[in-house]
Amino acid sequence: MSTLADHPDYSLYSNANTFLRQALDHRPALSSADVVITGLPFDLATTGRSGARLGPDAVRRASVNLAWEEKRWPWDFKLLERIGLVDAGDLVFDCGEQAQFTQRVEDYATSLLKAGKTMLSLGGDHFVTLPLLRAHAKHHGKMALLHFDAHTDSYSAGSRYDHGTMFYHAPKEGLIDPACSLQLGIRTDYEKANHPFEVINADHANNLSIEQIVQQIRQRIGDKPLYLSFDIDCLDPAYAPGTGTPVGGGLSTNRILQILRGLQGVNIIGMDVVEVAPAYDNSEVTALAAATIAVELLHLWAVKHR
Numbered sequence: 001m002s003t004l005a006d007h008p009d010y011s012l013y014s015n016a017n018t019f020l021r022q023a024l025d026h027r028p029a030l031s032s033a034d035v036v037i038t039g040l041p042f043d044l045a046t047t048g049r050s051g052a053r054l055g056p057d058a059v060r061r062a063s064v065n066l067a068w069e070e071k072r073w074p075w076d077f078k079l080l081e082r083i084g085l086v087d088a089g090d091l092v093f094d095c096g097e098q099a100q101f102t103q104r105v106e107d108y109a110t111s112l113l114k115a116g117k118t119m120l121s122l123g124g125d126h127f128v129t130l131p132l133l134r135a136h137a138k139h140h141g142k143m144a145l146l147h148f149d150a151h152t153d154s155y156s157a158g159s160r161y162d163h164g165t166m167f168y169h170a171p172k173e174g175l176i177d178p179a180c181s182l183q184l185g186i187r188t189d190y191e192k193a194n195h196p197f198e199v200i201n202a203d204h205a206n207n208l209s210i211e212q213i214v215q216q217i218r219q220r221i222g223d224k225p226l227y228l229s230f231d232i233d234c235l236d237p238a239y240a241p242g243t244g245t246p247v248g249g250g251l252s253t254n255r256i257l258q259i260l261r262g263l264q265g266v267n268i269i270g271m272d273v274v275e276v277a278p279a280y281d282n283s284e285v286t287a288l289a290a291a292t293i294a295v296e297l298l299h300l301w302a303v304k305h306r
């Protein structure tokens with residue numbers, strides 16, 4: 001089957017935008033995929049400003065600008081020679097049927113994982129990670145979580161299910177093991193006495209050396225199956241203004257990329273990049289940061305698995 005990737009002469013911006021201009025949908029192409037990109041254009045669990053439903057589209061468009069570099073600096077291999085990458089498009093759901101969304105994500109992810117695929121999902125608000133974790137835990141057992149965010153998303157206000165409570169519910173459901181999990185970039189209040197996750201708060205993440213941070217993460221997660229969830233508001237609003245709940249005092253894109261590259265060899269089994277809300281973005285800076293982080297995650301996965 002002919003895909004956009006087979007036609008490098010196409011203008012970068014012609015035809016459909018897919019992530020790194022990879023094949024969209026098409027089941028035959030999916031069978032050749034190691035990693036499947038899926039957009040989850042859902043923002044009905046947002047507590048602040050909405051708009052993350054447009055995130056997948058914005059990240060894909062920004063990723064087109066990264067597609068020309070066959071071998072990405074500073075890696076020493078060509079990503080697409082090493083892994084099969086397919087953009088499966090967005091998971092379609094009806095806003096009027098939002099109660100079904102959680103189960104639909106879980107069922108969709110379960111089918112991909114059963115087929116031996118690895119998922120890199122694009123949010124959507126951060127709530128989408130909960131059904132993704134449920135599917136991944138069914139497949140991989142209890143996982144370690146590496147969570148980049150300004151917020152712990154572990155708020156425990158009764159039985160709320162929204163984009164700030166997934167990591168309260170996930171350990172209770174047995175999906176992740178907090179003893180092997182770490183949150184980085186936190187700069188909002190949380191109840192430290194009862195907090196099961198190790199935290200590298202934003203001050204430490206900005207002041208420690210990259211080596212110290214990487215060592216601390218590696219010590220915590222070991223070689224357990226690792227789900228990596230990246231809320232774009234981990235970045236400072238200077239680097240990611242286009243998000244629903246920005247918080248000052250965050251990390252730079254450059255610092256995040258160095259931390260991620262330092263994690264080569266960790267056992268990533270699932271990934272997401274969430275909370276890009278393009279209506280608040282300037283010059284696509286947030287979407288480009290999210291696309292760049294997603295591409296770095298693909299390299300990180302490729303180093304370990306292919």
Ligand code: MN
Nearest residue numbers: 150151231233
């Ligand atoms: Mn956040």
Ligand code: MN
Nearest residue numbers: 126149153231
């Ligand atoms: Mn979050």
